[in-house]
Amino acid sequence: MKNLSIILLLFCRVSAFGQNQTGIFLGKELDTTRLNEIAQLASKEDRSWNKVSHLIGDSCKTELERVYTIYSYIAGSYKYDLNRLKLIYKREIKRELYLSEVIKKKKGVCGDFANLFVTLCDSLDIGCFRVSGYSRSFNLFHPVRKNYYNHAWNVVRVDGRWYVLDVTFGMQHFTKKKFDKERIDCNFLFTDPVKFGILHLPADPAFQLVNRERSYKDFRYHRFLWRISNTNETPLGDSILNQRLEKDWKEQLLDEAFAAQLFNKKVKGASLKLLEVRINKVLDKKTKRKQLLLKVDYENAIYLYQQIQQNLIENHAKKKYIKYTQYRILKLGQERDKLKK
Incomplete structure (x- = not known):
């Protein structure tokens, strides 16, 4: 009975942070059970992102494990603040939250989470950028308008290669519970850039991580020829981002x-x-x-x-x-x- 209780407790923890069934990321098998538990421990820290960083850095061995755990930590323990999003679109709020506010409140919007993600990666010497651009999801609040960047996400370098991810799209909890998911969506972690580009268009094309840049018109009007023209060759964006990472x-x-x-x-x-x-x-x-x-x-x-x-x-x-x-x-x-x- 005692062993059964331990198993049930472990299952609840894993479900809460949305363990991927296969545990395969970038061709490598991860112990997602252990990493999700680390993310859950990190979620109890509400004072400083430094403590979260130290916990993840000390508990995870590789860059892949650390990036996965950061994604699980943010997507599983923070809430997307739909009320704040409405105020932003009404232009009643002009600024993003400071990191201390995000960690304390455990809620925010896409820009807040992208900032937190890049801060944690920087503290662990993992190459990462915040990306601003257009998104086609959440159509009620995110209309695609060429004069307004409506979303933020990240690109991250793992073992020398760049990948796209959107921790907001993977988020489990919202301020309105009817939008809550059963678990974290890991489909937006290390996503194929061509597939990712169907819903995302960065303001800076270097963040597309594809061979042929997708234009705004192509993105806005759902043109699919762009998907066919891209191959698996290393995109020019890789070298551009490596060079940029060395700058102030x-x-x-x-x-x-x-x-x-x-x-x-x-x-x-x-x-x-x-x-x-x-x-x-x-x-x-x-x-x-x-x-x-x-x-x-x-x-x-x-x-x-x-x-x-x-x-x-x-x-x-x-x-x-x-x-x-x-x-x-x-x-x-x-x-x-x-x-x-």
Whole structure:
């Protein structure tokens, strides 16, 4: 009877975190039972992502195990906040949550989870990027509009190769229980990039991880010729991302933003729209985070806005975007100067 209780308890734990029946990922068999238990232990930590990182790093041996466990940890213990998503679409909320808020609340939206994923990977020396772009899922809240990036996910490097994943699409829990799933969906972990591209289109084509770039029109209007034209050859994006990974984080963001501007020139001010959410936290006056900002934080934000402004001018963007960057640079400078007093 005691052994039966242990088995039932273990089954409940595994079901809660959605163990894949085969346990095969990237051609390797994983002990998903053990990794899901690690993810469950990590889910009890609500103070710091550093502690979550140390737990996963100390308990997992390989990059593959660590990435799987991070995916299981976020998708299995966090809730997708549908109420917050509505406020974002109504433009009543302008910023993403800070990591401390995400971990404490255990809920957020796609950008929050993508940020958490890349932070945990960075802390474990795993190459990873947050990706912004378009998504066709959740049509009620995610209409595909060329002027608005509506989703965020990740690409990650495991054993020298890049893969796409979307922890939000794999998520088990939602703030409205009627959307809850029985288990985590691992179909969006290390997904074939061509299959992944049916529902996702990154703003920067390097993140497509395919041989032939898919255009916005092809994605928007469900054209399938693109799927046939791609092969299993190593895509150009692999080398681009490896080179980008060696750069400073600011240059990484700018590379993505400028590539997005070239990829879809009809999206005026694409570089600004792509980075705005990332750097507008500096001017946020509604949280205690404001008191923790340093001079270097303002200078980094000013640098990004200056580079974006130059790019907008070179691409003959609308004057309202250029004037907006001027305003932000001025405002940031004023906030920075207050720190000296």
